[in-house]
Amino acid sequence: MPKPRLPKGLDPEGHLVREGSLGRIPAPFRPVVAAARDRLPDVFGARLHSAYLYGSIPRGTARVGRSDLDLLVALWEEPGDADRAAARALGEALDEEFPEIDGAGTLLYSRTRLLSELETHDLGWFVACLCTPLLGEDLAEHLPRYRPDSLLARETNGDLALLLPRWRERIATADDTDEARRPLVRFMSRHLVRTGFTLVMPRWGGWTSDLTEMAEIFGAYYPTRAEQMNTAAVAGYEPTGDPALLRSYVDDLGPWLAGEYARVHGIKAPRPD
Structure with missing residues (x-):
């Protein structure tokens, strides 16, 4: 059996580290990220708690014209049909305006669900380790440290x-x-x-x-x-x-x-x- 490459993605205590950051965003994608950050408060208003990037753009591995813009939005309340329609409209507008991306999508959840005990090792982990804060309070501050168990x-x-x-x-x-x-x-x-x-x-x-x-x-x-x-x-x-x-x-x-x-x-x- 071939030997797997050495593990990575951990801090000295063996916890998973957040993989992306705003500083890793490649230059061609910075305008579309800035546009998303500016428009999200207008789209969701006071319902918006926080917003995050995930995927190849905050990891710094995105390819111009091939990669999509991935967003996660936490709302103060459970998202409804109007919220989902607004998120789709935002993604379509960004995709049409910025040729650097190949599509844009937004995951919508309530703050309560993201911090729920049921989601601690799924959506909670996703926010804490795979999402990069873009707007608002970082929910990772309320979540535990994770190990690859x-x-x-x-x-x-x-x-x-x-x-x-x-x-x-x-x-x-x-x-x-x-x-x-x-x-x-x-x-x-x-x-x-x-x-x-x-x-x-x-x-x-x-x-x-x-x-x-x-x-x-x-x-x-x-x-x-x-x-x-x-x-x-x-x-x-x-x-x-x-x-x-x-x-x-x-x-x-x-x-x-x-x-x-x-x-x-x-x-x-x-x-x-």
Whole structure:
């Protein structure tokens, strides 16, 4: 078995460190980030508690014209349909105005949910470790320090079995074109690679968000599935509209990974929604 690369992403006490920062934003993306920061208070008004960046832009790895702008917004109250419509409109406007990005999306949650006990090792961890503060009070100040342990693995990605039926439905109802399938390939590839990585994360003992590294680390522990995971990592960065790849995800790699995940870490605690 090949030796996995040395763990990273930890502080001297073994806690996961926040991976992004405003200082890492590449110069071409600074105008769109500034625009988002300026417009969010107008979009949500007094309902806005705080806003964050996540993904490749605050990590400093974004590619001009290829990467999207990822935002997370915490509201004082539970988001409603009007909030979601406003977030979509903001993303569409930013995407049209700034050719440097390829799409913009906003996750919406209430402050209460993000700080809830149920979400401590899922959305809470996501905010504390994978999100970069952009506006307002940083909710990480109210969250614990995290280690790359089995509890974190279970609560972040221990629900793949529940997702697979929805994936099959999305594949079946998508238009029979490469253009329609490409976003599905991108999304499902990334999700599977991240799930494969968090399956082995406690054994490896660190964190990375690089899909290539994730697949490589996973493959060191599951060599018979390494080629599939490497293929998914490539498709996560350079997606095609290959229907055979999507079928392999929901008929082979996905079900195997869901079963192995449940065996090793258990199943994610049920959510109300």
